[in-house]
Amino acid sequence: MTKALAPMKLIEFDAARYLNDDEAIAEYMTAVLETNDPDLLLLALSDVARAKGMAQVAKDAGLGRESLYKALAPGAKPRFDTVMKVARALGVKFTAQPV
Template identity: 50%
Template sequence: MTLATKSYNPFDYLETTEEINEYLNNAYMDDDPRVFLVALGYLARKQGMSEVARKAGLNRESLYKALAGEGNPRFSTVSRVIKALGCRLAVA
């Protein structure tokens, strides 16, 4: 018997800004930095990858690659994406 599965995007179930911030904070605290990049990718797709790329001054294809969790984007790229998403990175 084959088990049918569907793709899961956690941002489909996060409603409020507080829930999204909590998810991003938890992703950032993970020992694997790719978890945070993938979380940013989910948020960027939810807001529209083309629009986020435009706001960040990046090529859409490059943005997909940077946020796939496979690449190793520069901090400046991640910072531009965070700002384009309307988020702030804070160190506490």
Template identity: 50%
Template sequence: MTKLTAKKSVKTKSSTYDVSEHLRTPEEMAAYLDAWLDEAPEDAAGIARALGDIARAKGMSQVAKDAGLSRESLYRALSAEGNPSFATVLKVAKALGVRLHAQAVPSGA
């Protein structure tokens, strides 16, 4: 006689990774933005999203206030569909306490 056993179904719960929850210090925030600028310097949308990640880590309402923008326009500008002006990027960077920097690129790179 064969004994049958029922296996209990285990459901796994998945969640979306939110990098903003892991950006705790100004140094971590600057390093995160610097990595985007270094690894994907031509990905304007990705860099804007990185600024958005940092803004969420610091508190979107306070960053918007410090940048002189409404909270809604800041969310929109730094979303995946956003296309912030360079002036907005500079205002947000200043409000975040980070600075964009230039670096010479070797010819042929």
């Protein structure tokens, strides 16, 4: 008689769980920026903010916590200065290089 295997429980992937040091964050953000996808950039900023703690990031960016959630929500169109404030609060700097 064979034993039935218990069904495997899968959990949803959450990038924030793996963004536990500055190097991992920098590599993640660099890969996302290379896609040229603004929605993916907002998602990545949200992932990093969750990894670092949304309340602290909001405070460091000079935003309310709810404002930060709204700015990084899918489909949001935050102002450029908001994106830069969040990036600075996350310890991330965007750089340019020739294509």
